[in-house]
Amino acid sequence: MARYCIGVDLGGTYIKFGLLSEDMKPSGTFQLPTPKGGAGPVIAGMVKGARKLMADHKLTKADVVGVGVGAPGPMNIKEGIIIAMPNIPGIENCPMGRLVGRKLGIPAVLENDANAAGYGEYVAGAGKDRGDMVLLTLGTGIGGGIVVDGKVVHGAHDIGAEIGHLIVEPGGEPCGCGQRGCIEAYASASNLARYAISRFERAKLLPTALRQIHERKKKIGKELDMGDVNAARKAGDALAAEVWDRGAYYLALACVSISRLLDPNLIVLVGGMTKAGDDLIRPVTEHYRRLHWILTAPKTKIVLGKLGNDAGMVGAAGVAWAAFGGK
Numbered sequence: 359m360a361r362y363c364i365g366v367d368l369g370g371t372y373i374k375f376g377l378l379s380e381d382m383k384p385s386g387t388f389q390l391p392t393p394k395g396g397a398g399p400v401i402a403g404m405v406k407g408a409r410k411l412m413a414d415h416k417l418t419k420a421d422v423v424g425v426g427v428g429a430p431g432p433m434n435i436k437e438g439i440i441i442a443m444p445n446i447p448g449i450e451n452c453p454m455g456r457l458v459g460r461k462l463g464i465p466a467v468l469e470n471d472a473n474a475a476g477y478g479e480y481v482a483g484a485g486k487d488r489g490d491m492v493l494l495t496l497g498t499g500i501g502g503g504i505v506v507d508g509k510v511v512h513g514a515h516d517i518g519a520e521i522g523h524l525i526v527e528p529g530g531e532p533c534g535c536g537q538r539g540c541i542e543a544y545a546s547a548s549n550l551a552r553y554a555i556s557r558f559e560r561a562k563l564l565p566t567a568l569r570q571i572h573e574r575k576k577k578i579g580k581e582l583d584m585g586d587v588n589a590a591r592k593a594g595d596a597l598a599a600e601v602w603d604r605g606a607y608y609l610a611l612a613c614v615s616i617s618r619l620l621d622p623n624l625i626v627l628v629g630g631m632t633k634a635g636d637d638l639i640r641p642v643t644e645h646y647r648r649l650h651w652i653l654t655a656p657k658t659k660i661v662l663g664k665l666g667n668d669a670g671m672v673g674a675a676g677v678a679w680a681a682f683g684g685k
């Protein structure tokens with residue numbers, strides 16, 4: 359009988375569920391809306407989804423080796439405790455791993471969501487069989503996940519791998535984390551779009567296609583995003599090209615620092631901005647090669663993730679295999 363681990367990825371809007379077989383093949387993915395009302399309803403929602411997954415695939419407790427829960431926010435990994443959760447109110451100092459495990463009667467482990475996404479790409483995506491790997495999630499913020507020697511790197515206080523908060527401009531833009539000059543303040547999709555808008559505002563008369571897109575979207579209550587910036591860049595808009603290149607430059611700076619610190623085989627990019635595919639990888643790689651030291655040739659490859667939004671769920675299940683698989 360095939361054995362599985364269950365992956366659960368807790369987000370502010372949805373909880374995603376899926377199975378991961380012993381040979382690291384994901385299946386059965388689905389999602390449920392994240393219940394409101396704090397820890398109790400959220401845990402009940404996770405248990406309900408995991409039971410549905412087992413029922414849909416005719417699995418008993420004996421078929422499921424463990425459950426991995428990926429969640430945002432600071433946590434105590436060893437104890438399975440979520441300390442706080444910025445996007446989901448009412449979850450503080452919650453031993454989520456233990457509570458989910460106890461209700462299901464299956465051992466459960468907790469993991470930070472970006473670390474889980476990194477581990478997911480490592481076991482079943484772009485990083486499969488590729489050795490040490492670092493993941494960058496490019497969205498509203500910039501998250502990081504590090505896998506060295508097959509293990510997720512948490513740091514001594516479970517706050518390692520926060521790559522979005524590497525300082526790339528001393529004394530620079532303020533960041534939500536309280537530092538200044540973090541990579542996230544320069545290269546996250548939302549901060550780059552905001553930068554483009556600030557450029558229109560500074561030069562009131564700057565005629566650009568990007569500005570026209572921005573004004574058209576504003577009228578219908580929508581915001582300029584990096585998809586618009588890339589489209590305008592491709593249509594020959596100079597400001598859009600500058601904004602896109604600025605993002606690539608700052609991401610490359612982070613990649614060079616990652617290489618100096620860890621020398622991974624791969625840096626995997628995931629998240630909304632990576633929909634641009636090669637349009638993103640090419641300039642990041644070019645800047646990376648240019649900024650890289652001259653003492654050795656640049657060998658780390660910068661690539662796109664393969665699992666899309668499933669990476670966190672797959673990685674959470676992978677973490678459960680590592681914890682309870684007994685190998």
Ligand SMILES: [Zn+2]
Nearest residue numbers: 523533535540
């Ligand atoms: Zn920061």
